Amino acid sequence: MTALTSHLKLLEAESIHIFREAAAQFRSPVLLYSIGKDSTVLLHLARKAFWPAKPPFPLLHIDTTWKFHDMIAFRDRTVRDLGLDLIVHTNHEGLARGINPFDHPPSVYTNIMKTQGLRQALDAGGFDAAFGGARRDEEASRAKERVFSFRAAGHRWEPRRQRPEMWTLLNGRLGKGETVRIFPLSNWTEGDVWRYIAQEKLDVVPLYFAAMRKVVERDGQLIMVDDDRMQFLPGEQPVMRKVRFRTLGCWPLTAAIASDAADLDAIIEETLKAKVSERAGRLIDHDQAGAMEMKKREGYF
Amino acid sequence: MRLAALSEDVLTKVLPVPATHTGAMVKLLTCGSVDDGKSTLIGRLLWDSSAVTQDQQAAVLHASHNRAVNGERIDFSLLLDGLQAEREQGITIDIAWRYFETPNRRFVIIDAPGHEQYTRNMATGASHADIAILLVDARHGAKRQTRRHAAICDLVGIKKVVLAVNKMDLIGWSEPHFRTIEEEFRKLALSFGFTEIVTIPVAALTGDNVARRSSTMAWYDGPTLLDYLEEVEPRAEPLDAPFRMPVQLVLRASGDFRGYAGTVTSGTIRPGDRIVDARSGLGTTVRRIATMDGDLASAGKGDAVTLVLDTDLDISRGAVLSEVPRRPINADVLEARLVWLDETSFDPEMGYLLRTATDLTPVTSMSVQALIDFESLAATPAHACAVNDIADCRILLGRSTALDLFRDLPATGNFVLVSAIDGATVAGGVITWAQSGAPSVGDNVFVLDRALLARGLCSDLGDSPTDRAEFHRRAQEAAILLRSVGVPVLVEI
Numbered sequence: 089m090t091a092l093t094s095h096l097k098l099l100e101a102e103s104i105h106i107f108r109e110a111a112a113q114f115r116s117p118v119l120l121y122s123i124g125k126d127s128t129v130l131l132h133l134a135r136k137a138f139w140p141a142k143p144p145f146p147l148l149h150i151d152t153t154w155k156f157h158d159m160i161a162f163r164d165r166t167v168r169d170l171g172l173d174l175i176v177h178t179n180h181e182g183l184a185r186g187i188n189p190f191d192h193p194p195s196v197y198t199n200i201m202k203t204q205g206l207r208q209a210l211d212a213g214g215f216d217a218a219f220g221g222a223r224r225d226e227e228a229s230r231a232k233e234r235v236f237s238f239r240a241a242g243h244r245w246e247p248r249r250q251r252p253e254m255w256t257l258l259n260g261r262l263g264k265g266e267t268v269r270i271f272p273l274s275n276w277t278e279g280d281v282w283r284y285i286a287q288e289k290l291d292v293v294p295l296y297f298a299a300m301r302k303v304v305e306r307d308g309q310l311i312m313v314d315d316d317r318m319q320f321l322p323g324e325q326p327v328m329r330k331v332r333f334r335t336l337g338c339w340p341l342t343a344a345i346a347s348d349a350a351d352l353d354a355i356i357e358e359t360l361k362a363k364v365s366e367r368a369g370r371l372i373d374h375d376q377a378g379a380m381e382m383k384k385r386e387g388y389f
Numbered sequence: 390m391r392l393a394a395l396s397e398d399v400l401t402k403v404l405p406v407p408a409t410h411t412g413a414m415v416k417l418l419t420c421g422s423v424d425d426g427k428s429t430l431i432g433r434l435l436w437d438s439s440a441v442t443q444d445q446q447a448a449v450l451h452a453s454h455n456r457a458v459n460g461e462r463i464d465f466s467l468l469l470d471g472l473q474a475e476r477e478q479g480i481t482i483d484i485a486w487r488y489f490e491t492p493n494r495r496f497v498i499i500d501a502p503g504h505e506q507y508t509r510n511m512a513t514g515a516s517h518a519d520i521a522i523l524l525v526d527a528r529h530g531a532k533r534q535t536r537r538h539a540a541i542c543d544l545v546g547i548k549k550v551v552l553a554v555n556k557m558d559l560i561g562w563s564e565p566h567f568r569t570i571e572e573e574f575r576k577l578a579l580s581f582g583f584t585e586i587v588t589i590p591v592a593a594l595t596g597d598n599v600a601r602r603s604s605t606m607a608w609y610d611g612p613t614l615l616d617y618l619e620e621v622e623p624r625a626e627p628l629d630a631p632f633r634m635p636v637q638l639v640l641r642a643s644g645d646f647r648g649y650a651g652t653v654t655s656g657t658i659r660p661g662d663r664i665v666d667a668r669s670g671l672g673t674t675v676r677r678i679a680t681m682d683g684d685l686a687s688a689g690k691g692d693a694v695t696l697v698l699d700t701d702l703d704i705s706r707g708a709v710l711s712e713v714p715r716r717p718i719n720a721d722v723l724e725a726r727l728v729w730l731d732e733t734s735f736d737p738e739m740g741y742l743l744r745t746a747t748d749l750t751p752v753t754s755m756s757v758q759a760l761i762d763f764e765s766l767a768a769t770p771a772h773a774c775a776v777n778d779i780a781d782c783r784i785l786l787g788r789s790t791a792l793d794l795f796r797d798l799p800a801t802g803n804f805v806l807v808s809a810i811d812g813a814t815v816a817g818g819v820i821t822w823a824q825s826g827a828p829s830v831g832d833n834v835f836v837l838d839r840a841l842l843a844r845g846l847c848s849d850l851g852d853s854p855t856d857r858a859e860f861h862r863r864a865q866e867a868a869i870l871l872r873s874v875g876v877p878v879l880v881e882i
């Protein structure tokens with residue numbers, strides 16, 4: 089056994105411990121399933137934590153209606169194959185107001201379709217705890233987050249009032265109006281996630297692997313044309329390019345990268361040598377400085 | 390239960406385990422006072438070990454230019470300050486977690502705030518670390534804050550510390566100066582239980598002795614910081630520590646499956662081994678160690694497993710499964726050293742709960758006995774404690790729970806104290822002494838109530854906060870004395 093596989097074993101055990109602590113302490117948890125690689129690992133760990141029983145909570149997907157078609161197909165297949173319970177929620181108010189990622193700034197679109205949508209779904213389900221696949225290596229404000237991340241009424245994150253978290257003791261006692269977000273992958277890196285997917289032979293959305301895809305180049309970013317809702321700028325022509333995605337979100341807001349990495353080994357190689365951080369491909373995070381922290385204060389994951 | 394016997398037994402068998410197993414991931418705590426250069430040091434470590442991506446580099450170069458704090462120099466600290474409030478004030482208020490790896494090792498950096506008012510965050514960070522890097526400014530040496538940090542590292546169980554003496558450039562790279570700081574620190578560290586102390590002269594700004602050996606300090610022949618981190622053995626585990634597994638939950642599934650899920654916190658377990666539930670004293674045999682990847686032939690410290698037992702013990706979350714000979718203490722009175730984390734001070738009349746590995750036990754009464762003085766590092770008698778204090782206290786529980794002494798088995802010997810009102814984590818501590826309660830409590834429970842105490846033992850006490858604290862302390866001591874001679878007691882005040 090090499091040093092690295094044994095470090096994945098440590099990370100796996102840590103995550104399973106977190107899942108079990110949460111299931112034991114909260115009345116009604118839910119797993120926020122966003123279909124990407126992190127959710128894939130999260131779900132796999134949840135299955136391990138409660139095996140041979142099924143995870144004692146449903147999955148929740150916030151469908152903005154702008155997820156890649158491949159993602160939705162993958163989601164439905166996963167849920168069917170594993171016999172899991174999935175809740176899909178869309179912010180219909182936002183949809184009725186015609187909010188979309190082409191005509192509205194990314195921050196407005198994200199706030200209404202993702203953050204508000206999530207808050208609606210959590211409130212409607214009466215969930216007191218929600219698991220998410222966020223990692224601390226993703227972004228500076230994430231690096232400060234606890235494993236049990238308490239949210240005041242209205243799902244607000246108050247970074248100055250985070251609960252101390254000592255050793256492996258996770259205190260899940262809620263105060264009045266509080267809910268909690270739980271991050272079992274806190275100490276995983278992007279490289280760990282891919283190595284674990286390879287080691288455990290997990291299936292992921294095919295968009296992660298390089299293939300010829302229809303894209304336009306816009307402000308130096310490669311935007312994939314996923315369906316005919318694409319709004320082209322004057323003079324823009326879609327071209328076929330060999331691309332893949334490092335991170336998956338709403339399609340016009342998540343840029344692809346030019347890559348030849350068509351299998352897991354190639355992806356791991358590329359990730360470990362990456363010269364650009366993962367979220368650089370997420371247009372929503374660049375809107376303003378401290379963008380992620382702002383979103384989290386509003387109740388985003 | 391004979392505690393001393395267990396301690397000696399465990400301590401004499403502490404041997405390092407091969408690096409391939411525990412050395413795969415090393416968690417480092419970094420702490421120092423504001424402006425000692427901690428952010429610069431970590432930024433330098435990440436930068437020089439190529440853990441910084443191009444877009445992060447560009448952002449840092451851009452921002453360094455805007456602030457122009459170091460003239461033309463790169464401000465490495467910009468890599469670290471994550472929250473808006475921190476960027477605005479230029480201070481670090483919460484722990485930040487960073488990750489990097491070398492070909493041999495995966496590192497987790499737990500970056501703790503330097504400022505005194507955020508000591509609670511520092512304690513949180515320290516509890517997760519294997520090794521602490523304490524940073525001091527070469528011009529000032531160890532300060533009160535260094536002593537506080539060392540005391541917290543010691544409290545949470547860190548055994549290995551690196552003293553990084555930073556800004557050596559500002560004292561002319563002077564060896565005698567460095568040696569004085571080193572000696573002073575080693576002297577103050579005698580108060581603690583550290584097993585390994587390494588002192589390294591560095592300059593974070595220029596990178597001397599961080600990842601690159603300093604040519605200006607040729608007199609120094611020890612390892613660079615990165616060399617040391619690559620070599621150090623993070624956790625020395627007792628080779629034959631007693632088996633413990635706190636039960637997190639009971640899993641039931643079709644086909645009559647019933648298993649106890651939990652993480653092994655010490656020792657090893659195999660199918661066929663006899664185990665006992667520490668609280669009830671009931672024993673049985675392990676039939677299977679079940680996981681989704683198949684049954685295991687054995688499980689050891691850190692493994693998250695599910696145990697299927699030969700006979701059902703009818704236990705639930707909070708129970709601690711143990712080997713038969715060396716069991717946990719089934720305690721209802723304990724002494725502990727803790728760090729107070731909450732803005733609201735300790736109040737003997739408040740309701741608290743003791744959160745151990747997986748159990749949550751009501752605290753009947755609690756009293757502070759002493760506070761650690763950060764100048765002398767001695768314990769001085771006290772009855773109150775407030776945020777950032779380290780205190781020795783006595784806790785009487787409403788019922789017994791299975792636990793160990795922290796120095797023997799840290800994972801079943803630590804706890805956090807939870808407010809019964811709002812759920813806040815008000816303190817974190819380690820168990821230094823514990824005692825099993827009276828034999829099984831029958832119908833004749835003796836109730837020590839307020840009126841009874843006020844009539845006699847506490848008749849001299851008034852209503853001041855000090856007197857009220859003293860009232861609780863006497864009630865508690867009376868209960869402990871009665872219990873130790875076998876009288877079941879309930880304190881109701």
Ligand SMILES: Nc1nc2c(ncn2[C@@H]2O[C@H](COP(=O)(O)OP(=O)(O)O)[C@@H](O)[C@H]2O)c(=O)[nH]1
Nearest residue numbers: 422423424425426427428429466556592593594
């Ligand atoms: N001369 C000198 N200055 C340093 C060194 N390391 C850090 N500094 C400076 O000390 C100041 C405080 O550093 P910073 O990393 O922000 O300190 P922190 O508050 O401990 O995180 C900054 O102006 C740094 O540039 C060093 O080795 N030599």
